[in-house]
Amino acid sequence: MLKGEPLKAALANALRDAESLGGQERRFTALAVREMSRHQRLLDLASRTLGHPPSKIGLLEDQALVRYVLWRRLFCGASWARIGPEVKLPGPVRPRTIKDDLLARVVESPLPEPAMPESGPERLATRYSFPNWLVQRLAELHPEPVLEAMLAALDEDPTLHFRARPSGTRAEVLARLAEEGVVAEPVEVAPDAVRIAEASHRVFETRVMKEGRLQVQDVGSQLIVEACRPLEGSLSGQTVADVCAGAGGKTLALADEVGKSGRVLAGDRSRRRLAQARERARELSLRHVSFPHPLPMAQADVVLVDAPCSGTGSLAREPDQKWKLTAKSVEEFHDTQLALLEELAGQVKPGALVVYATCSLLPEENDAVVRDFLARVPGFTVEPLAPLFGPERAAVLCDGPFLRALPPRVPGGGFFAARLRKG
Template identity: 45%
Template sequence: MGLILEEKAFIFRTRAFQEGLFEVQDEGSQLISLLTEARPGQVVVDGCAGGGGKTLHLAALMEGKGRLYAFDIHEARLRELRPRARRADVHNIRLHVLPHNRASIVRRLYGKADVVLVDAPCSGTGVLRRNPDAAWKITPERVAALVEQQRQILEAYAPLVRPGGRLVYATCSLLPAENEQQIHTFLNAHPEFTLIPAAEVLARQGIALPHQTDAFLRIEPTTHGTDGFFAAVLVRS
């Protein structure tokens, strides 16, 4: 369940927050986690966990049951997740700082994951309203490097998905090169994966989003009032 505050409040000072009864997360970001349809008892991998906002949401969807792996190659980003998990009283998260995305712990999970979430590093064009100065760092060369990094991450984590399992790819970018084109390139190389409509996944959970014209999820600040996100849901045959 998500709540929207209509006025400013110092929620981080509240007793409810200190007791781990809620976390703060953008509405669009919450929708990404819901695309996984993670369930109790599953094996779930958050391949680019970062600060762990989506990881904690996945843990809630799993009701603390099953195995939830939180991977990241940046120790500083993953470090924030430990106190957040303790505050939320979550005990089924297994944190791993990786030397690279094909580390042994990743390879041991080949063909075993019910769900793999890849919230890939991206240009951040979807969150410029929060950080407008970042626009000056977005260059064609930077985007090209990110596209290659995203491709490598997808190639590293796709083998973890078991037959019948799900791979969810997401960015906070609005650029087709990082989104639609990235997924089409992946599907051309991996015919064992099939794209399924994100709107149908959300509809099963009682969520209807306007302006979704194809199988991808696209959320834009001007249309939906959230940060900008893209997501694709892929199922392995």
């Protein structure tokens, strides 16, 4: 978990092996690990202020321990009486050189107000634990109050959002959840989106969930699927190619949209993720989803390119990514995204709609990819998304011709989509 593997995968592996942990302990462990990564910069500043700079703490395990006790102190308001037993180990289970009395001092010593940087972006980067380069880039795009609200939203453990299925049945699903004692509410900006207002795990035990009437899905992901709809009518009966289907989140939603008279053709470079997508489609008996290789792109009326990206819009869910990304990796994503679009442009049929989407906040991976694609590949035009969403939602969701869902105005992560029509 400390060696550069994505946190989500490392956590899943570690928890799989920790057979003795119960459900509540697993949830707490996952939360604690995410939080330590999420608030890393602020926790390290507190550690430095208390005279223990992380650079002077030799073992990574010890650094993690100090971050943990500081997270419990500063974000959970826990005292040493509570934290002490949590960090005591029955034996030499792992390397650890820090003694309990030092940890106790870290929790109990008065913490002077840490010296905050003066400059706007650096102050925000410190306050909300983001790398300077990313906040500086975002500060070029958004006024400070907007940026601060965005960073604050990305600095919180995200609320789980769900999609009511099939489309248009949200009110019924909400009523069924209420009958089962789960408090949930509609999310205004997306017609099928549901937010659960309490500890999210209970919803997984409900009948409505077990019947497959709810799917975990970000609000932004739901909007991207909506961006695949025709301006008039519905996707019913159409053929959609989901080029970067991953584990199938949007594939399942697209399958609901096209219905049994339509088809979803799903592909992805990762066989492992595609196997997960196949399994999920099988569980929901979505027989009109298939996984041909190569994808017969010329058969598709709509092609969704949910491109690999920096995931800067999903940093609330995957906080470790912010410490791994660099400005250079963003440039590399741009090149991959452009190559992906260029490669399929020649394969899609005339009249087809290509929806290009990311969960990135950065124009390098969004507007610039569309701009460079249009400059290099003739025959495509951008179709504005506002008419699809209607004026009220477009005012919140659209920026020029594009979908640009930004937290906290749109709950959940940040997303982008563009509609490209082949002439």
